[in-house]
Amino acid sequence: MKTFIKVTEIWVPDKQRTHLEFDSGLYGGLVKFKAASEQQQFAYNEGLPGKAWAEGRPLVLKEFAQSYFKRTAAAKKAGLTCGIAIPVFSGDFLLAVVVFLCADDEHHAGAIEVWSNQDSSKQSLKVIDGYYGSLHYFEQISRDISVAKDQGLAGLAWAQGLPVLIDDISKADAFIRAHDAKQAGITMGISIPVSDHLNSSYVMTFLSAKATPLAKRIQIWVPDSEGEQLICLEGYSKNPNELAQLFEATTVTKGVGALGRVWLTGMPVITGDDDADYNPELASLNTMLAIPVIEQGRLKAIVSFLF
């Protein structure tokens, strides 16, 4: 199954906490790009991860050539054309930066957006950054609208402080661009509140088509009402996956397992074997990225992308 995201990386502060160094990554078959990345370091405000750290908000970089992107030659060889960096903060302090890299593909329909309430009233969200590939009309519509709290996918996530997933966006009343999304071939969307910085809130939305989903499966985990266990609020994939559902019926204890570690440390994690793909026709899930959603130093949710 082709997924929209080709490369996923986690960058973490080094011992002095002045630079970002490579923590882990999923590169599929992009071995040379992986080798070019593993040795890389980024200072504050340097490269895509360093820039996201400095600006305190998610960034979308649509053109690598003549930009602040540091691995342009390697990315070009690997066919990667777009980068998204999502900083994970606890208060003022950076815990990690998650980077997604995508490839231009005429067969894909998808968009990645950064919404923020940067208007004077701070009461509505607008797209401040986005990658739409060839969906030019949908981009125009999206950049023109603003949404209030509780309105649209981004507004819902902003209001709830939680990730919101809509599996059939063209039919969702909550999604105000439903008609345009359908025209653009977009079927599914997830919105994730990512950071508050300098009195502005930021929400990421990932919109994708059935043929090129974001990931093979996406899960949203939240602490239970007692705050003692994580429970799976939602699991979504293009095709039903009973095995994944079995694991989603379990609860997660703080500190135990990959998701438990994300809860304990607030750090995103990548797990699994990037090289193993022994049964792709079964959509076997062999790698996972789990990103924490942190609000005022507390874990609100974990979004896991399974590839």
Added chain:
Amino acid sequence: MNRLNVLLIESDSTCSALESALNEAGYLCLKSHYDPDFLKLIKQITPDMLMFNLQSPSKKLLADLQAQQLLSAMPIIMFATDDNSDSIHQVIKAEVCTYIVNGLDVKRLNSIVSVAMARFKHNQALKQALEEACAKLEDRKLIDRAKAILIKTQNFTEDEAYHTLRKLAMDRHISLGEMAKNVLAMSELFK
């Protein structure tokens, strides 16, 4: 009439008794000597059987034979004069079917070839059975590990874990072992 394609390797290129006997017995015989291109020659002519007539097999030859048997097994008969027990041990490791010391008697050639062929087939059947048993054992281990994970994470009984695993495998039209691999991979993600 035998039409087995035999590659004959002799250290004494002037000796022709064995080659003649093979031809007379109806085998298709190609005679050569051992050299560094030995494996390439086998690949090129794809013989049904290898036959050697030499004093003692060198380490290099035995290593080549081991490599060949891994790649594509074939019956091997070796006539030699070396009766050293270490040499015999190495020859057996190289999967030589018949090793005859100081016993080249062309009158017995047909029976020697027949015994070698029969032993080769028998050994191949044993090897295949062993491989299947190892694979089943490996599957059994995977299934037990997957069951243990389902028991631990889902609070299943052993029976429930087994039946869940079997249902998942049946739904996907795959073996229990293959399904167990999927469960283990999924569990690795959450480790």
